[in-house]
Amino acid sequence: MSSPSSDLKGSCPSPFLQESAFPITGGFVPGRFCMPIAELQNLTCCLPCPLTDWTYSDGFESQTEIANWVNVAAFILSIYLILSFIVLPVKYTHRHYLSVCLTLGVVFLELAFIIPLAAKPDQCYNEITPNDMHSSGVCAISGAFLLFGGWAIIIWVFCRSLALHLQICWEVVPGDKFFYASLAFGWLIPIVGLALTLSLTGVSFRFGNVCHINHKDALQDFWGPLLAFAALGLVLQFITIGYCVHVYMKSFLDDKPTTNASSQAPTYSNSVRTLSARQTYRRVKKLVVLQWRGASIVLVIIAEVVFFSVVFVSMDNSTQVNEQLLQKATPWISCLVLAQGDKNQCLPYARGLVKSEGVVLAVLIILGLSGFWCLMFLGRWHMTQGWMEFFRLRFHRQHEFVSADARRLSTDPRTYEMLSGTGPPLNIQSPDRVLTSPNPRSDFSPEPDSKRDHFIPARAYVNPDSSYSYPRPPSHLQDWDPKSTHAKPGEAGKGYDVKIYKG
Template structure:
């Protein structure tokens, strides 16, 4: 891209002097500038991505939007299966529904720019924000709500699985209402804080992101924290299952080591006579039962992975 004239000898091309573009609107904090004197800064023209990234970025940028269309279609179909099919066929669960709805909201944020085709810049240096571009406000709000919602619902699912597997937690009705309150309340709280105090603007691509230095602590750090907790709980749950399986396999016991499946496993196993070691067939059957349970747990974790 050809560099525009800078109008000021203190700024080498393609940088422009900020004094030539006084703040009249847009997201001033999102300007990509470097101070050169006490009263002067040199800034890259908007959009910054044209100068920071290679020429392939503009060609590859719409890929994320088209992926958003595919994600939207798949998640809408998944949500329809939850609504239409019986529970035993669709495996409908409030944790799955919450995650699916969050992913739909997130996908819509990537689809909107395909229709609005935003200009992204208020002037030569300044990106648009949610006050100067309606599409920015919508994509930013949907991204905030969808991304945080998906992370929170994944964390809640990891906690639910850990409670059921590791502690045989049975008060599922209480956990359901607590999960719904947190799954809706936490994303709503972050959305209100971000949109009300920090705001969103065009920083990278055609979707608005939280702007300003406060956004890192107020939003990005919390995404990493919640995702990290989900990963830790997931690893602990898998390790617990593998540990139980290893103990059962080494001991050669014919009785399940997990309370919640004791009755099911005892019906599937042939108990040896009192005082007699279990037969090889019983040991193999026990290992198959334990391994089937572990595979079931692992399949439940694909969303967190």
């Protein structure tokens, strides 16, 4: 850390700088850590920028870049997941618009940490003033991605929690209306929230190389609404889980054998109630098996957002310069003056003013893990098989093997061994038609044709004489001749009056 010149120090003790030496021309002026000193005729002295260099150890700034690299790895996984949703068939990915939009929100959040890693922005406008979104373009972009990504993640988590609640608890299948309403709600709310936050509060360099929201009206503009949607989604999720437990317990109690030894048959109402409980349990069980991934990622991401919000709000409140903070920081400030700016001697006094390095690093790294959670809960192992099949069809189709028997069959069909020697030549389909079978399982294990009669030539149908499958003209009536049947000649008139009419 380079020592400032004596002109900038003015009458302030080391390591403080005189505020009057830095006119207000830009940067985030409320981010200065300045205090009036009564002994020096109300002269205002400020700590050099950035403030984290004085409250944390020397390696803290480089440690915060770990979170940036974690987001780089998570970004690669998120892009892989999105490309799988776009390119691969549904049978490999089981994609859903709620999953796709949630992954996009995570990508925006990851870009907020990747851009500063590549741009290497300067955190300070001058020696005592940090940069903000008006003085640094990188700060504006990274802060906008961070706020928009946070809004998008929470809104789409809420939409997923609502959809799961409607399906399980109310037996309502979200249709087209829910689809369009979710798209409008899931993207318009983050856009409106970002516009209001940037215009009313703004972003600046608070700690690390990523711009975060400022303190002014941050609780009303950003943290309050964000935590409200997170709490609402969490409540819906807990209600859904409670309903599943209730259905399971009810079905479990109904499945118990009765202890009554009487031989009375069960009433109709009891049987209907038991059947209804079992049906409800099977329906809920099927939905839970299908939706457990979405329910898990809702709980994990909401826990992340709540943890980040609580830690950052407490850090933000602890660094606001006021009389209470100055009184609390008096031992630390006095130590810096006595030690002539050697911060290592005064770090024990600064521990009560800011969050520990472990907590700050944990918050930044946990935010980067959102991409890993998306791949873990929304991705599937079948995607790898789908990509292998995709590249095989794209790049290896022109090198497919054609046997000599197939070439000989094209010139002389009689050389092909048939199931029947008198059958017609076999009509062979191309491999493309086999791979594009309407059966989704045919691409993996096409079932062989077990109907051998398909290759046997058709036989001529001989209609029997006694067939009534088609109308016949009436035959001429003739006398009944007992010799034409098996009846005995003398039995024609026994007990019967047989009369024959002619004409």
